[in-house]
Amino acid sequence: MRSTCLSIAVLSALAAPALATTSQPSAVVELFTSQGCSSCPPANAFVTELDQSHTDVLALSYGVTYWDYLGWKDTFGHPDFTKRQKAYDAALDSGVYTPMLVVAGRHHGPRLTEATAIGTSIPASLKLAAHAGMHCIEGDLPVGSKLALVEYRPGTKTVSVKSGENHGRTLTLTNVVTAVRYKDWSGEPICGLQPEQALAVLAHDSQTSAIIGAARYEP
Template sequence: MKSTLLSVLAITVCAAPAVAATTSQPTSVVELFTSQGCSSCPTANAFIAGLDADHPDVLALSYGVTYWDYLGWKDTFGDPAFTARQRQYDQALDSGVYTPMMVVGGQAHAPRMPIDTATRANVPASIALVRQSGELCVEGKLPKGSKLALIGYEPGIQAVNVKKGENRGHTLTLANVVTDLDYREWSGQMVCGLHPKAGLAVLAHDATTAAIIGAARFEP
């Protein structure tokens, strides 16, 4: 990892009453596994950018994977931890590992999809991010043992000029690029001590199926 969420998101447990914060609970989550070295990925990148711009209830995230770096261009946003997350979905969904790969709600995958599939509500409002004493906390009603993914990302669009590989000479645009990833197991108690420097998404996964059973988002 380029940096760890532990340096940005110091995790503690707190039990005091929460105060409402300006955050949101997405009704749908679409995660794109992409690579700047993949000639098939720019269309999917554009799809995710459109989702983010036109559908505020959808949380759309872009992960840079690393297994195409050997083609001549090293993904500037790539991280082995993001490749590992995609492989976890492969184990849960028997999806194979490919790009572009979109995962909807942690339950279905495809290289492309109709807009109504991506925007259809698939995530219950079971967790929320709330402010307390100048920090963010995760509260919710989840089964104990659920897996929390703490995902740092850069909100908005980033442009990358690719100089080598399959996309040589092209400028790629990517939305909500993931920068950090960490995991916690839900104990039933509020998780506090979150101090994100940019966007933060918290995804709660079913411990067995990897389906997303809760989602919350913060953007400064």
């Protein structure tokens, strides 16, 4: 992995003055929501407003699947997102519910104030370096930290719900997550990433769910 990263660095030095870097969010808010949950639209709207008014905050929306039986299958839902929420439950003893907002992997609630959402800052210990469509994860993180690589569609998406608890409503969701996978941090850069859409990298403390570093790329 390191040799790949060094090769990219050499090519970058020849082609450009320096590697382009993506942003490091000052705060991270994750929403676990469902299109089949009648109490979720206010939380969806909160995340949309937060994203639009605070460009330094990373807000992500995960569609969970356990309410699909109520008559509407979440069009953005995936079992992996339900598993991520259950991992937070195991770490925070939060229970599994919607809407569930998680701040910096440390705090949770069905609703939050803006001050609470942006009040837990994320250390600038992680970054994404980019060149010619290739990305490297670089950081000053403890070895063994767990990295979540979260792909999402930046901006808002609307869904017209045809049945279930939100029948007849048009829902708006922001930064909809499409995939999540995990890597363990060895202390060496992780290179060769070629995201086709927006990518967030969240570093979790190895003993807790606390987010100790975050970076994002948006095309």
